[in-house]
Amino acid sequence: MTDEASPDNKQPESTPPPAPTPKPAPASPAPAPQAQEEQVEKEPELPKLVVDVCATIGELKPYASESDTPAVEVAPADLVKSLTTLRDNPDFAFSMLMDHTAIDRIDDGQFELVYRLYSISTLSMLLVSTKIPRDNPVIPTVCEVWDIAEWQEREVYDLFGVLYDNHPDLRRVFLEDDWKGFPLRKDYEDDFMLTLDVDKLR
Amino acid sequence: MAVKVSTLDERIKLTDSADSPLDTQEYFINMGPQHPATHGVLRLMLKLDGETVREVIPVLGYIHRGIEKIGEHSTYRQFVHLTDRCDYLSAMMNNWAVSLMVEKALKVELNDRIEYIRTIMAELERIQSHMLWWGVLGMDLGAFTPFLYGFRDRELITDIFEETIGCRLTMNYIQPGGVMDDIHPNFVDRVKKVIEYAKPKIDEYEELLSGNVIIQERLRNVGVLSADKATSLGVTGPVLRASGVPLDLRRVAPYGVYDKVNFEVAVGSVGDCWDRYWVRIEEIRQSMSMIEQLIDNIPAGKTMLMKPAKKTVLPEGSHYAQLETARGILGIYAVSDGVSDKPVRIHMRSPNYNNVWSADEMTRDSRIGDLVANVSSIDIVVPDIDR
Numbered sequence: 001m002t003d004e005a006s007p008d009n010k011q012p013e014s015t016p017p018p019a020p021t022p023k024p025a026p027a028s029p030a031p032a033p034q035a036q037e038e039q040v041e042k043e044p045e046l047p048k049l050v051v052d053v054c055a056t057i058g059e060l061k062p063y064a065s066e067s068d069t070p071a072v073e074v075a076p077a078d079l080v081k082s083l084t085t086l087r088d089n090p091d092f093a094f095s096m097l098m099d100h101t102a103i104d105r106i107d108d109g110q111f112e113l114v115y116r117l118y119s120i121s122t123l124s125m126l127l128v129s130t131k132i133p134r135d136n137p138v139i140p141t142v143c144e145v146w147d148i149a150e151w152q153e154r155e156v157y158d159l160f161g162v163l164y165d166n167h168p169d170l171r172r173v174f175l176e177d178d179w180k181g182f183p184l185r186k187d188y189e190d191d192f193m194l195t196l197d198v199d200k201l202r
Numbered sequence: 203m204a205v206k207v208s209t210l211d212e213r214i215k216l217t218d219s220a221d222s223p224l225d226t227q228e229y230f231i232n233m234g235p236q237h238p239a240t241h242g243v244l245r246l247m248l249k250l251d252g253e254t255v256r257e258v259i260p261v262l263g264y265i266h267r268g269i270e271k272i273g274e275h276s277t278y279r280q281f282v283h284l285t286d287r288c289d290y291l292s293a294m295m296n297n298w299a300v301s302l303m304v305e306k307a308l309k310v311e312l313n314d315r316i317e318y319i320r321t322i323m324a325e326l327e328r329i330q331s332h333m334l335w336w337g338v339l340g341m342d343l344g345a346f347t348p349f350l351y352g353f354r355d356r357e358l359i360t361d362i363f364e365e366t367i368g369c370r371l372t373m374n375y376i377q378p379g380g381v382m383d384d385i386h387p388n389f390v391d392r393v394k395k396v397i398e399y400a401k402p403k404i405d406e407y408e409e410l411l412s413g414n415v416i417i418q419e420r421l422r423n424v425g426v427l428s429a430d431k432a433t434s435l436g437v438t439g440p441v442l443r444a445s446g447v448p449l450d451l452r453r454v455a456p457y458g459v460y461d462k463v464n465f466e467v468a469v470g471s472v473g474d475c476w477d478r479y480w481v482r483i484e485e486i487r488q489s490m491s492m493i494e495q496l497i498d499n500i501p502a503g504k505t506m507l508m509k510p511a512k513k514t515v516l517p518e519g520s521h522y523a524q525l526e527t528a529r530g531i532l533g534i535y536a537v538s539d540g541v542s543d544k545p546v547r548i549h550m551r552s553p554n555y556n557n558v559w560s561a562d563e564m565t566r567d568s569r570i571g572d573l574v575a576n577v578s579s580i581d582i583v584v585p586d587i588d589r
Contacts (some may be wrong), residue, residue, distance in 0.1 A: 066519025070305065095433045098524075099551040101328035103537055116522070116533070116551070120433060120447060123454050127520070138205055148436030151559050161268070163205035170207050174588060177209035183271055184547075 049124055056089065057082050063129055069116070070084060071127035076139050079130050083145050086126070093121045097146035100153065102160045106186040109134045111162055115142070133160070141167040159184040203302055206389035212262065214247065225379045228256060233573075235264050241338065241577070242584030253569050259563040271527040273363050273548035278304050278378060278514050278536070281548060286372035289554065289586035291331040292527035294323050297376040301522035302457060303534040304378035307516040308508075313460070316380045316481040321458040322393070322496050323363075323375065329400070331528035332482045332489075335581045336355040339479065340411055342421050342578040343397055348411055358396050362389065371402040379508025385500075393497050397490050404486055410485070425564035425576035435563060435574070436556040439578055440485065444470035444477035451526040463492045478579040485535025529553040554586040 046062060054060045059078035063071030074082050086094045094117035103112040108131075112181040115128040132139050141164040142149045153164045154173040161182035164170055172179060181188050214230050234245040243264035249257035269288065273281045280299065298320055305312065337352020360370040366386040367375045375382050411417050425558035427437070432445040442449055450467040452460040468484035472475025508514070518540025524533035530553030537547040557580050564576040 066517065068521050070517070071520075097436055098531070099533055099535065099549070101535065101547075101549045103547045114520075114535075116535075120449055127522075146436065147431070148556055148559065149432040151555070152436075155555070157207075163207070165205050167205075169213060170205065171209055171213065172263075174266040176263075177211070183268060 013136065049126060051153050053126065059087050064098065067127055069125050069127045071129060076130050076132055080140050080142055083115065083142055084129065087145055092119060094119045094126060096120060097148055101157065102156045104186045111137050111160060113139060113183060137162045138165055140165045143168060143181055210411060222523045236335050254567060255565050255570060255573055258565050258573065260558055261421045262588055263268060265585055269589045270549055274545060277543045282377055283560045285376050286374055288586060289527060289529060289583045290371050290584055290589055291364055291369065292327060292333060292529065293373050294327050295525060295527040296532060298324060299373060299525050299534045301376050302525060303377045303444055303536055306523050307349050307521040310379055310507060310508060313503040314501045317459045318418050318500045320376055321460065322493055324360050324540050325492050325527050328528045329489045330356040332486045335482060336407060339578045343417060355400055362392050362396060378514065380506035384505045390497055394494060397493055400488060421479055422574050424475045425531055425579065426472060426474045426558055427564055431563060435560045437560050438553050440481045441557055443468060444481045445473035446471055451524065451531060457525055459538060463495045465492050475575050475579040515543050523581050527553060529541055530557060550589060552586050552589060558587055559583050
């Protein structure tokens with residue numbers, strides 16, 4: 001198993017800076033480390049898997065935020081199609097949906113939905129992210145692609161209120177059916193919540 | 203809203219009226235939440251046709267504590283303490299997953315002593331978890347003796363934990379940057395003694411239960427889960443390996459010192475309850491062998507490399523680490539804003555939550571008795587499902 005094939009798919013840190021030459025060039029000591037630093041910063045940005053995936057599937061773009069897993073972004077409309085290709089393409093073979101969850105980006109007015117795909121044959125992991133507006137959180141379901149999506153999506157619906165279009169059985173999974181609100185939203189409030197006023201304690 | 207949201211009542215009504223043959227009538231019945239064979243407060247809605255189970259609908263949430271919400275208001279070091287309360291039989295492995303995530307994000311290099319202690323502790327915990335499962339499986343299938351045997355032997359391992367850690371169930375032992383405290387001076391000797399004692403006991407287990415005709419009849423070719431279906435259902439751990447998929451993170455993506463020990467990954471071929479039984483029994487043996495290889499070679503060194511009092515701020519972005527608990531892959535996903543020492547979002551990819559849904563696939567069109575065997579062979583821990 002090579003480094004690229006590890007589930008985290010971390011690119012190996014770029015090659016160590018070359019050892020200083022026996023006779024240093026006094027003219028340019030400053031630019032050389034800078035160039036190396038740039039290289040160090042640039043290289044982990046695009047792991048091989050992300051490059052491959054984006055080249056094969058046009059709808060995918062490299063993930064804009066920081067992530068320790070190779071990550072791509074996709075528009076909600078292209079989600080099901082791209083995920084199906086990622087599962088069926090023998091080069092990637094993401095046969096498992098390891099995890100699916102949401103992040104409440106309340107400042108941007110968006111929910112970020114992340115799908116963590118895992119390939120048992122290549123042992124690589126890919127994060128697929130898509131963003132939907134907070135005021136109309138509707139996204140097509142991926143139940144057809146992986147069976148477990150049905151229940152992972154139910155969990156996200158239960159806690160975030162994301163509505164999955166075409167879901168066969170969209171209902172609460174942990175909370176009662178008549179529960180008001182979605183607890184993992186950042187603006188969720190109810191009567192039972194404990195609020196700690198730190199300033200008052202001081 | 204265009205998207206239709208349903209309720210449990212609707213779900214039951216909808217499928218009930220869908221088919222009504224003339225001679226028999228299908229009906230729904232509750233199994234649990236207080237049923238001895240559902241291992242805690244798990245409620246299963248069974249759609250029955252006589253004694254044949256047509257559908258299993260797990261109804262969850264009886265001990266949902268909102269651990270992910272609490273996690274958003276606690277630091278990473280505090281969150282470690284919450285993970286014990288999820289899968290309490292893999293408590294230290296849960297601690298380890300959070301620690302692994304934090305250490306990976308902060309690029310903390312651990313010394314060998316910490317890695318050895320963690321690995322030994324995790325394997326001890328895996329053994330006691332599987333011992334308890336073995337006893338409970340016996341009891342679910344109508345044999346009371348295995349339950350006593352399993353608890354009797356598990357007790358010796360929890361005694362070891364108690365001596366070093368001070369706790370028997372919720373340990374909080376593995377922390378970001380190391381382990382809470384050094385191992386007790388007696389630790390090495392006691393572990394060796396327990397392994398020596400438990401090795402023949404596993405053979406005794408096999409004599410007691412494995413060869414039993416009733417157990418064989420109850421487990422063989424019951425609840426078959428094919429490899430493709432298991433993968434698509436996101437099942438991990440012994441359940442997936444019993445279906446013939448050799449996915450064990452200890453082997454394919456070693457953490458701790460799993461790359462320094464020799465062990466074999468037990469893989470089934472049929473994917474029935476018997477394979478799941480056999481895989482776990484074999485895993486106990488492999489874990490014992492791993493501990494034997496490690497216990498004499500614990501190197502010297504510090505046991506905590508990060509200052510506990512220091513504020514731990516992860517770099518901005520998302521971080522993920524996963525490892526193999528006794529029940530499957532546990533992943534910790536944290537999103538940090540790079541400023542606060544609390545995560546913006548922390549999520550547990552719980553092995554039990556993903557495994558429990560395979561009960562329906564396993565049980566369809568078989569008997570209630572088989573459902574008990576199936577649920578028992580998945581080996582679920584309900585607090586980890588509900589979180």
